[in-house]
Amino acid sequence: MILDSETKAAELPEDHGEELRLWLRLLTCTTLIEGEVRRRLRERFGVTMPRFDLMAQLDKVPGGMTLSDVSKRMMVSNGNVTGLVERLMESGHIDRRTSETDRRVQVIRLTRLGRADFRRMAAEHKAWIADIFADLADKDVRDLMRLLAKTKASARRARTTPLPPA
Amino acid sequence: MILDSETKAAELPEDHGEELRLWLRLLTCTTLIEGEVRRRLRERFGVTMPRFDLMAQLDKVPGGMTLSDVSKRMMVSNGNVTGLVERLMESGHIDRRTSETDRRVQVIRLTRLGRADFRRMAAEHKAWIADIFADLADKDVRDLMRLLAKTKASARRARTTPLPPA
DNA sequence: GCGAATTATTTTATATATAAAATAATCCCC
DNA sequence: GGGGATTATTTTATATATAAAATAATTCGC
Numbered sequence: 001m002i003l004d005s006e007t008k009a010a011e012l013p014e015d016h017g018e019e020l021r022l023w024l025r026l027l028t029c030t031t032l033i034e035g036e037v038r039r040r041l042r043e044r045f046g047v048t049m050p051r052f053d054l055m056a057q058l059d060k061v062p063g064g065m066t067l068s069d070v071s072k073r074m075m076v077s078n079g080n081v082t083g084l085v086e087r088l089m090e091s092g093h094i095d096r097r098t099s100e101t102d103r104r105v106q107v108i109r110l111t112r113l114g115r116a117d118f119r120r121m122a123a124e125h126k127a128w129i130a131d132i133f134a135d136l137a138d139k140d141v142r143d144l145m146r147l148l149a150k151t152k153a154s155a156r157r158a159r160t161t162p163l164p165p166a
Numbered sequence: 167m168i169l170d171s172e173t174k175a176a177e178l179p180e181d182h183g184e185e186l187r188l189w190l191r192l193l194t195c196t197t198l199i200e201g202e203v204r205r206r207l208r209e210r211f212g213v214t215m216p217r218f219d220l221m222a223q224l225d226k227v228p229g230g231m232t233l234s235d236v237s238k239r240m241m242v243s244n245g246n247v248t249g250l251v252e253r254l255m256e257s258g259h260i261d262r263r264t265s266e267t268d269r270r271v272q273v274i275r276l277t278r279l280g281r282a283d284f285r286r287m288a289a290e291h292k293a294w295i296a297d298i299f300a301d302l303a304d305k306d307v308r309d310l311m312r313l314l315a316k317t318k319a320s321a322r323r324a325r326t327t328p329l330p331p332a
Numbered sequence: 333g334c335g336a337a338t339t340a341t342t343t344t345a346t347a348t349a350t351a352a353a354a355t356a357a358t359c360c361c362c
Numbered sequence: 363g364g365g366g367a368t369t370a371t372t373t374t375a376t377a378t379a380t381a382a383a384a385t386a387a388t389t390c391g392c
Contacts, residue, residue, distance in 0.1 A: 017292075018311075019295050020296075022314075025315070028241075029192065030193060036324065048348080051347095077349065077351075079349080079352095079371085079372070080348065080350075082373085083347080083349090102369095103356085103357060103358085104358070104369070105369095105370065126185075132324040133320055142184075145187070147309060154300060214377070216379090234340060244340075244342080245341085245343075245379080246378065246380075247341090248343085249378070269388085270386065271341085272340080
């Protein structure tokens with residue numbers, strides 16, 4: 001192999017193929033699990049994943065959340081939340097009220113029906129997830145938690161620190 | 167703690183909270199990275215992620231792929247592929263022909279333009295991914311590859327083996 | 333070779349998603 | 363306290379996604 005005279009051994013390959021393969025595998029895993037969970041939610045409860053996810057956010061906070069909070073927590077656009085909220089209102093799973101201190105702000109909450117439906121679904125959902133990950137040892141789960149935390153931190157860093165031009 | 171007389175110590179907690187947390191973290195990681203990559207693809211090249219992904223599939227096979235193959239590889243519905251292909255035809259990035267041996271089958275390929283555009287994008291894309299994962303050590307990447315392979319296998323097993331009723 | 337089952341793709345209806353612009357209300361600061 | 367910046371949400375236009383039904387072509391058993 002003939003090397004450019006500027007090239008140092010330490011910074012040699014710069015291939016980055018491994019990171020790309022890792023990203024593709026991560027994406028495949030998530031897509032696979034997401035598809036399975038979506039399918040079960042639809043077949044078992046006739047609910048979509050975004051509806052379930054939004055209800056899951058609301059279940060954590062009895063007082064309700066603003067649409068902006070939901071948007072940030074779910075990492076989706078504001079407009080997306082607007083539509084989801086409309087449909088969950090129609091089906092009677094959430095209610096909304098305008099904040100008394102800031103009339104721009106809409107606070108949404110689970111209704112009694114919404115909470116009951118969600119809790120019922122969440123219990124089964126948890127069992128599905130446990131089953132999906134059942135072939136991992138406890139240590140595997142711990143290791144994955146740690147490595148994904150590191151990945152998350154690295155991705156956040158990359159998001160805010162622009163890449164220097166090549 | 168008072169135990170039901172049927173409950174054995176070995177099968178005690180059955181909490182499954184760890185698996186759920188792992189799934190949420192996995193989903194967060196993927197969403198975070200996906201969002202960042204999508205943003206860069208749009209800002210830098212004015213292309214969407216599904217278009218990029220479809221082109222990536224086609225770049226791997228010079229002879230082209232059938233729509234069904236694309237659908238399976240990308241893990242999306244057939245109808246989704248139909249729409250994507252229409253738009254990529256319009257922009258001149260792919261062409262399509264009907265198989266001579268089976269007139270049901272449509273084979274799509276990158277055009278010269280499609281291949282050139284994709285290669286140019288893919289090079290930068292790879293650098294973005296490398297940057298996003300840059301804070302992981304080589305060993306972390308290897309460990310993640312191994313653990314995600316195991317996760318993938320476990321998820322596939324769960325997909326085909328129905329959960330026994332609780 | 334005929335017809336039933338299968339396979340590949342498209343169509344339909346609808347839900348989810350985004351980005352960007354518009355709207356509306358509050359904040360902030362001089 | 364008035365006006366510009368900011369913030370929260372909605373609207374608009376479009377792309378992506380699904381599931382399910384429809385269409386069209388092939389295969390397979392007999």
